Amino acid sequence: MQLTTADARRSVLHRAERLRRLSDTERDLIRLANEPGFPRWLEQIKATGGCAHPIYLAGRTTVVDADTGQVLRRYDTDTEPGVRMAVRCRNRRESRCAPCSRLHSGDTFHLVRSGLLGGKSVPVTVTAHPRLFVTLTAPSFGAVHRATADDERCHPRRDGGACEHGRPLGCGHVHAADDPAAGQPLCADCYDYPSHVLWHAHAGELWNRTIRAIRRHLATSAGIPQSKIGDHLRLSFAKVTEYQRRGAVHFHAVIRLDGPDGPSTPPPDWASAELLGAAVRSAAASVEVSMPYLPGVGELVFRWGGQLDVHSIRRAFADDGAVTDQAVAAYVAKYVSKGVGDAGGTDYPIRSLDDIALVPVSAHVRALMGTCWRLGRLPGLEHLRLRAWAHTLGYRGHCLTKSRAYSTTYGELRTARAARHGVSLSGLDAGLSPVVESVWRYVGSGHTPGAELIAAGIADDLVVLREIRRELVAERRWSDAA
Numbered sequence: 001m002q003l004t005t006a007d008a009r010r011s012v013l014h015r016a017e018r019l020r021r022l023s024d025t026e027r028d029l030i031r032l033a034n035e036p037g038f039p040r041w042l043e044q045i046k047a048t049g050g051c052a053h054p055i056y057l058a059g060r061t062t063v064v065d066a067d068t069g070q071v072l073r074r075y076d077t078d079t080e081p082g083v084r085m086a087v088r089c090r091n092r093r094e095s096r097c098a099p100c101s102r103l104h105s106g107d108t109f110h111l112v113r114s115g116l117l118g119g120k121s122v123p124v125t126v127t128a129h130p131r132l133f134v135t136l137t138a139p140s141f142g143a144v145h146r147a148t149a150d151d152e153r154c155h156p157r158r159d160g161g162a163c164e165h166g167r168p169l170g171c172g173h174v175h176a177a178d179d180p181a182a183g184q185p186l187c188a189d190c191y192d193y194p195s196h197v198l199w200h201a202h203a204g205e206l207w208n209r210t211i212r213a214i215r216r217h218l219a220t221s222a223g224i225p226q227s228k229i230g231d232h233l234r235l236s237f238a239k240v241t242e243y244q245r246r247g248a249v250h251f252h253a254v255i256r257l258d259g260p261d262g263p264s265t266p267p268p269d270w271a272s273a274e275l276l277g278a279a280v281r282s283a284a285a286s287v288e289v290s291m292p293y294l295p296g297v298g299e300l301v302f303r304w305g306g307q308l309d310v311h312s313i314r315r316a317f318a319d320d321g322a323v324t325d326q327a328v329a330a331y332v333a334k335y336v337s338k339g340v341g342d343a344g345g346t347d348y349p350i351r352s353l354d355d356i357a358l359v360p361v362s363a364h365v366r367a368l369m370g371t372c373w374r375l376g377r378l379p380g381l382e383h384l385r386l387r388a389w390a391h392t393l394g395y396r397g398h399c400l401t402k403s404r405a406y407s408t409t410y411g412e413l414r415t416a417r418a419a420r421h422g423v424s425l426s427g428l429d430a431g432l433s434p435v436v437e438s439v440w441r442y443v444g445s446g447h448t449p450g451a452e453l454i455a456a457g458i459a460d461d462l463v464v465l466r467e468i469r470r471e472l473v474a475e476r477r478w479s480d481a482a
């Protein structure tokens, strides 16, 4: 490779820039270590788990006895370094903040796991309820290159035909998993971009209708009027969204049947996992959402793709090779740390057409974002807010959604954790009526270069500690079994 003068100059400038930054970081590290509040600051950063973009708050929390007005406990940032306290950014995306994303995955694991195995306010008897693990997919919007295993070819075709744009209809290549071509359309002009983003915009409604159809199917099979099904059973679910390489979402869901009062009551005997499975299959095959005719778009009907997976979930340690509840919880938790970014999209909203031209995404994802932008201004589609959701390719849902009765919430898990760090109410005299008063305000966010290095070190140490702990637990199990 020939280096041009411009390349060489850029390379020298780049190296000089790195050296300059390194010395900035060093200077900052020395400054931090010499601050009188350094040990306490370090404790704060440890408490955030080494969060990459902490939020700084100033204020106070006071616990007062409601009867006497006496101050029982008090925490104030006046005595903290910089008169502020660091809290986690709580971003669930691994690409934004690895430590907070790990915490979020852990929360999701517990949330999904308690709905399957009990715990965190869910009785352990739920393990005897019918539980399914279901994957629902988007239909095809045009042929895309696909990564395959075992040297299988992408789209083999003997006749070597071409589309109306003169592009080959087949592809004889073998794409590795990291091949940037995987997920890209064989012909971008043939690919149905409007249907793809509009399907995304209606996927939430498609899901809601599916849940209602499953309930209807269960009522019909049992000979119960649909309006009375709630007197017999309740259907709970937790679902996560996964973006595939082609930029289309998949839903992975745990669906559980409970008795009429939720997880603490058993479902009726006739409500078996097999019947639930049949209800899911028939609902997925029949449910549709239609969009009225629009000039330039036409009339569209949205359905699920043909690929549907329904697995019965067995108790952990099942030896018949079925999916176990532990495995499902881990599998689901893995998806929440991934975002559209992993499918080649972005994690932040798009503000203008220029943004779409500049974001570092594949041509396919750029075309999907551009389609959201273009359709977003059409009369009759405003309610889909396609421009505001261009970065998620038109899909408006959360990464994880669950029905109320499924299990605990993120909020409850966070409250339980906050009680450990902040002002605790435990140990107070039983005769008191404690009232918590809090006044907090945002005073800043992010790290200085030196602080960033220290936080990253803390986050790495925590990962190592967790691995050591896991090994010790495994070793103990091994010696217990021996």
Ligand SMILES: [Zn+2]
Pocket (backbone or CB within 6 Å): 051, 052, 053, 054, 088, 089, 090, 091, 097, 099, 100, 101
């Ligand atoms: Zn964070």
Ligand SMILES: [Zn+2]
Pocket (backbone or CB within 6 Å): 144, 145, 146, 154, 155, 171, 172, 173, 175, 181
């Ligand atoms: Zn291909």
Ligand SMILES: [Zn+2]
Pocket (backbone or CB within 6 Å): 163, 164, 165, 166, 167, 187, 188, 189, 190
């Ligand atoms: Zn074509």
